Amino acid sequence: MAVNRQWLLAKRPSGMIGPDNFSYTESTVPEVQAGQVLVRNLYLSFDPTQRNWMVDRPGYLPPVAIGEPMRAGSVGQVIVSQHEDFTVGDMVQTTGCWQDYVVMAPGQGPMGLSKLPEGVSPEMMLSVLGITGLTAYFGLLDIGKPQAGETVLVSGAAGATGSVVGQIAKLKGCRVVGIAGGPEKCAWLKDAAGFDAVIDYKNDNVNEQIGIHCPNKWDVFFDNVGGSILEDALDHINLRSRVVLCGGISGYNATERVPGPANLMNLVTNRGRMEGFIILDYLPRAAEAAKDIMAWVASGDLIYKIDLQEGFENIPVTLQRLYTGHNLGKQLLKIADPE
Ligand code: NDP
Secondary structure: OOEEEEEEEOOOOOOOOOHHHEEEEEEEOOOOOOOOEEEEEEEEEOOOOHHHHOOOOOOOOOOOOOOOEOOOOEEEEEEEEOOOOOOOOOEEEEOOOOEOEEEEOOOOOOOOOEEOOOOOOHHHHOOOOOHHHHHHHHHHHHHHOOOOOOEEEEEOOOOHHHHHHHHHHHHOOOEEEEEEOOHHHHHHHHHOOOOOEEEEOOOOOHHHHHHHHOOOOEEEEEEOOOHHHHHHHHOOEEEEEEEEEOOOHHHOOOOOOOOOOOOOHHHHHOOOEEEEOOHHHHHHHHHHHHHHHHHHHHHOOOOOOEEEEEOHHHHHHHHHHHHHOOOOOEEEEEOOOOO
8 A cells, every 4th residue: 555654743843943843754554443534635734823733832732742743634535434424535624634644533633523515625624614714703703793883903814814804804894904914915805805904014014004094993803913913903992892812923933932912901991801712612613604604605705715735745844834924825735636
């Protein structure tokens, strides 16, 4: 049988991750036991939080051990099945990791093992219907609780999560202002994704521009970035506003502990609320979000962009694209086509 190509975590990162954090190896294809299936990974998902899994500190999932295949979400095809609910050829979503083959069973790994719904492509399953789409949906609606007429500010706005947050906020009748890096991403947000205003944090004075584009301040801030952008945003908070703490990618590759915003007292004076969340807690409610998201995609009210890289050898450099802002949309990599 074929070999199982793998990228292992070789070295814990300090500063910006790079290909030298991983090592390539080839092993045998794992054996399948009763109740399990053998999946051939076809598409890998790249997620900023993978940088956090590489560090040996307590988190919401255990760190990846040195010498283990790097943890990653995937869509693949069942090659061997010893589970009655799965047949050879089924397309499935799971946590396949950076390797060709993985043995899985339902309920195993952070994402479990589930069949792709009829008509749903791997790209859609790993983006707008996957972790980033669900994160946008539940983070905005459950924690941000936007009301029609309110202003929603989104950082990391052109990314897989941020772009969906802004569009759902528009669907809920809000005015939406996005913060993203560079003219290309900002133009896409305004012209294609329908944001009301955009701020290019790489070229604009963010604090000043939030003031200009949120003349009545903001009511919900969906933060994917943290750092100075969070601090700038907090200078423009409305009374009884909500900050959805989704991520802090600006600090993921920092070598030292990142300082918090110096103006947290603005939450006190404005009776604001700031709340973090981890999307894994919402997975039992995924069907709720999927119903709305599929309807919005079908009606053309929700668009999504995929940045599809190819080739097993390009896996480590593809992860780096997220932290340099090179990804234009949800970062995926195709290993192979289904059979
Ligand atoms: P994206 O598709 O948004 O890609 C990451 C983007 O982050 C890049 O394209 C880049 O956009 C931006 N970025 C990178 N470095 C910086 C920086 N130093 N300052 C500002 N922006 C930066 O990824 P996702 O949609 O997958 O993730 C977005 C955020 O959501 C992350 O923080 C992630 O950890 C978080 N997340 C949280 C979840 C949860 O359960 N809480 C679940 C899923 C994601 P640009 O070119 O605009 O700089």
